[in-house]
Amino acid sequence: MREEGKEVKNEFVRSVAEKKYEFGFTTEVHTEIIEKGLNEEVVRLISEKKGEPDWLLQFRLEAYRHWLTQAQPTWGHVHLPEIDYQAISYYADPTAKSKKGAQSAEEIDPELMKTFDKLGIPLEERLALSGTAVDAVMDSVSVKTTFKEKLSEKGIIFCSISEAVKNHPDLVRQYLGSVVPYRDNYFAALNSAVFSDGSFVYIPKNTRCPMELSTYFRINARNTGQFERTLIVCDEGSYVSYLEGCTAPMRDENQLHAAIVEIVVMDNAEVKYSTVQNWYPGDAEGKGGVLNLVTKRGDLRGVNSKLSWTQVETGSAITWKYPSCVLRGDNSVAEFYSVAVTNNHQEADTGTKMIHLGKNTRSTIISKGISAGKSQNSYRGLVRVGKQADNARNYSSCDSLLLGSQCGAHTFPYMDIHNNTATVEHEATTSKINEDQLFYCNQRGISTEEAVGLIVNGYAKDVLNKLPMEFAVEAQKLLSVSLEGTVG
Amino acid sequence: MLEIKNLHAKVGDKEILKGVNLTIRDGETHALMGTNGAGKSTLSNVIVGNPSYEVTEGSITFNGKDLLTMNTEERAHAGIFMSFQAPIEIPGVSMTNFMRAAVNARREAQGKEPLKSTDFLKIMREKRKLVEIDQKLMNRSVNEGFSGGERKRNEIFQMAMLEPTLCILDETDSGLDVDALRIVAEGFNKLRTAQTSAIVITHYQRLLDYIRPDVVHVLIDGKIVKTGTAALAQQIEEQGFDWIKEELA
Numbered sequence: 001m002r003e004e005g006k007e008v009k010n011e012f013v014r015s016v017a018e019k020k021y022e023f024g025f026t027t028e029v030h031t032e033i034i035e036k037g038l039n040e041e042v043v044r045l046i047s048e049k050k051g052e053p054d055w056l057l058q059f060r061l062e063a064y065r066h067w068l069t070q071a072q073p074t075w076g077h078v079h080l081p082e083i084d085y086q087a088i089s090y091y092a093d094p095t096a097k098s099k100k101g102a103q104s105a106e107e108i109d110p111e112l113m114k115t116f117d118k119l120g121i122p123l124e125e126r127l128a129l130s131g132t133a134v135d136a137v138m139d140s141v142s143v144k145t146t147f148k149e150k151l152s153e154k155g156i157i158f159c160s161i162s163e164a165v166k167n168h169p170d171l172v173r174q175y176l177g178s179v180v181p182y183r184d185n186y187f188a189a190l191n192s193a194v195f196s197d198g199s200f201v202y203i204p205k206n207t208r209c210p211m212e213l214s215t216y217f218r219i220n221a222r223n224t225g226q227f228e229r230t231l232i233v234c235d236e237g238s239y240v241s242y243l244e245g246c247t248a249p250m251r252d253e254n255q256l257h258a259a260i261v262e263i264v265v266m267d268n269a270e271v272k273y274s275t276v277q278n279w280y281p282g283d284a285e286g287k288g289g290v291l292n293l294v295t296k297r298g299d300l301r302g303v304n305s306k307l308s309w310t311q312v313e314t315g316s317a318i319t320w321k322y323p324s325c326v327l328r329g330d331n332s333v334a335e336f337y338s339v340a341v342t343n344n345h346q347e348a349d350t351g352t353k354m355i356h357l358g359k360n361t362r363s364t365i366i367s368k369g370i371s372a373g374k375s376q377n378s379y380r381g382l383v384r385v386g387k388q389a390d391n392a393r394n395y396s397s398c399d400s401l402l403l404g405s406q407c408g409a410h411t412f413p414y415m416d417i418h419n420n421t422a423t424v425e426h427e428a429t430t431s432k433i434n435e436d437q438l439f440y441c442n443q444r445g446i447s448t449e450e451a452v453g454l455i456v457n458g459y460a461k462d463v464l465n466k467l468p469m470e471f472a473v474e475a476q477k478l479l480s481v482s483l484e485g486t487v488g
Numbered sequence: 489m490l491e492i493k494n495l496h497a498k499v500g501d502k503e504i505l506k507g508v509n510l511t512i513r514d515g516e517t518h519a520l521m522g523t524n525g526a527g528k529s530t531l532s533n534v535i536v537g538n539p540s541y542e543v544t545e546g547s548i549t550f551n552g553k554d555l556l557t558m559n560t561e562e563r564a565h566a567g568i569f570m571s572f573q574a575p576i577e578i579p580g581v582s583m584t585n586f587m588r589a590a591v592n593a594r595r596e597a598q599g600k601e602p603l604k605s606t607d608f609l610k611i612m613r614e615k616r617k618l619v620e621i622d623q624k625l626m627n628r629s630v631n632e633g634f635s636g637g638e639r640k641r642n643e644i645f646q647m648a649m650l651e652p653t654l655c656i657l658d659e660t661d662s663g664l665d666v667d668a669l670r671i672v673a674e675g676f677n678k679l680r681t682a683q684t685s686a687i688v689i690t691h692y693q694r695l696l697d698y699i700r701p702d703v704v705h706v707l708i709d710g711k712i713v714k715t716g717t718a719a720l721a722q723q724i725e726e727q728g729f730d731w732i733k734e735e736l737a
Contacts, residue, residue, distance in 0.1 A: 439539070441586075442564070443564055446593050447561050454585065457580075459580040
């Protein structure tokens with residue numbers, strides 16, 4: 001019977017292995033791609049294509065020159081392959097046919113519309129998910145932003161960053177690089193030099209954004225990098241919930257995604273930022289997949305400001321990402337909720353930084369790592385309490401769940417406390433889904449696949465509960481699919 | 489209902505069952521007694537299809553179906569239920585969600601629609617009362633923080649929810665005090681119908697005071713060596729197993 005059991009499970013594993021990454025298709029669309037390679041001319045060319053003002057070109061060039069002096073960091077618990085930055089194209093425009101850029105649905109290449117439809121992101125407003133405005137970005141260009149007009153009635157600006165540079169240059173200039181300066185790290189410098197598209201959000205004072213804002217990132221073109229740049233400014237007394245989703249085609253070679261997300265939160269304002277990251281993770285042998293090297297940071301500048309990061313990470317070959325919060329304003333509150341799943345040969349080194357500078361600041365970190373296959377999953381987090389940050393509080397809880405015996409889970413918590421009124425708590429657990437649990441479920445008639453889904457979703461529910469409803473359902477499904485066939 | 493012929497099974501390289509023959513008809517309760525390591529738990533695990541055990545010879549049919557070609561969950565869907573000796577904890581999965589998954593998996597196998605949430609909760613409530621299990625346990629994770637008695641009662645509760653036709657009680661009495669034992673056994677008795685068959689594995693007579701067996705088997709060294717009526721259990725309680733071993737020798 002044991003033999004039989006094995007056979008059944010192997011069959012199951014096979015069927016899952018053959019199950020394709022659902023979003024792995026490519027779009028046949030005329031794409032204008034600039035020559036591979038990176039030098040000052042390329043930086044100038046990108047800036048020129050986007051019709052940028054000189055100050056932004058200078059920003060890019062300074063970043064580029066700084067990047068040249070830096071080396072790729074090696075401290076992450078990941079095997080980042082040597083990236084040949086000259087083998088990548090830094091600008092790919094799938095909307096190039098319509099010269100004016102895509103202002104209305106009619107002008108967008110139907111292939112692009114179809115792609116986003118297929119991804120479940122309809123770009124026609126009448127088909128949209130209720131209460132969600134979308135900025136759809138493919139490769140280096142924003143294809144379309146929905147509900148722009150409706151939002152602008154309230155003074156809310158939601159558009160691609162390229163458009164914001166044109167139409168709201170003062171706002172962009174005021175905030176761009178103010179949270180993540182280009183000197184921050186190697187990939188931040190790279191992004192600042194060559195960033196292409198991303199979203200810009202400005203919520204004016206005392207405004208509650210009436211819809212969820214979301215950006216959907218899609219890499220399509222071969223051998224191109226995506227350098228997303230997103231900037232969110234939530235002014236005094238305002239609120240916005242922002243969602244981010246991402247997928248990519250299956251390619252044998254790695255694709256580079258080096259993003260920066262900056263968030264500014266003013267007095268009494270609140271921002272919720274949710275990510276469901278499902279970049280192509282590479283195949284079962286570890287070939288291909290997206291290298292996801294991202295700097296995300298929020299600056300809680302105002303008093304009583306609030307920021308929460310919620311992330312569900314299931315994709316990418318390598319993830320290197322620490323959505324962080326600088327709690328500058330007194331009484332500011334920051335939260336980080338994360339579920340990171342790694343399977344096959346995926347590697348994730350992710351976590352957060354909570355930098356307490358203001359008085360009575362509070363932060364919460366809930367991290368749930370799930371490792372399967374031969375993957376490596378690390379939590380890395382820093383809690384820093386500055387000299388002036390009286391009565392700062394942090395609570396951190398980092399759990400790891402292992403499926404199978406060939407994967408690894410690691411926790412690297414750092415604490416740097418300079419004020420003795422601080423209260424800092426850290427808890428960590430590691431658990432394993434074992435065969436006895438699965439057998440118990442099986443005996444009750446629950447299949448192994450469903451049992452793993454139940455256990456994993458139960459484990460992650462504290463984080464999933466923080467996601468907006470429609471996202472939470474997607475995320476639950478995604479967790480189950482990502483882990484199918486991992487036990488047995 | 490259940491027919492086991494010349495069953496041989498091993499764990500790793502160790503042969504535990506060495507030719508078991510057993511026939512259970514509809515509505516019958518069979519007690520399985522024997523010394524430690526005789527193979528009682530192995531037999532029940534093999535019947536429900538625990539993949540850690542390997543059948544090397546023999547057959548098991550259940551209502552005419554070849555059980556050995558079915559996986560664990562298919563056997564469960566066919567109506568076989570085991571009350572575990574040591575029910576395991578499943579952190580993060582509430583009893584309610586767990587039971588919903590189990591009940592609906594079975595319904596799906598029978599080609600039925602999943603139960604509506606309100607209907608499901610109503611059934612939960614009824615069965616919970618039947619086996620006297622506290623509502624607060626239903627919101628907890630499966631078996632997490634349950635006392636020994638609560639775990640066993642929870643097994644009987646799950647049995648009530650799944651309405652099996654063959655129940656295997658694997659040392660349900662172990663770790664229970666007299667009162668808990670009585671409640672669990674009475675719960676089980678309430679659930680039985682004229683068609684329900686049962687295999688009751690135990691070291692002691694006391695469980696059989698509540699669950700009266702029709703047939704008592706003694707398993708020694710991987711074989712059923714003696715079969716009798718309830719009186720046999722009584723005799724074992726008084727005299728142990730040595731006299732049976734001597735008979736064999």
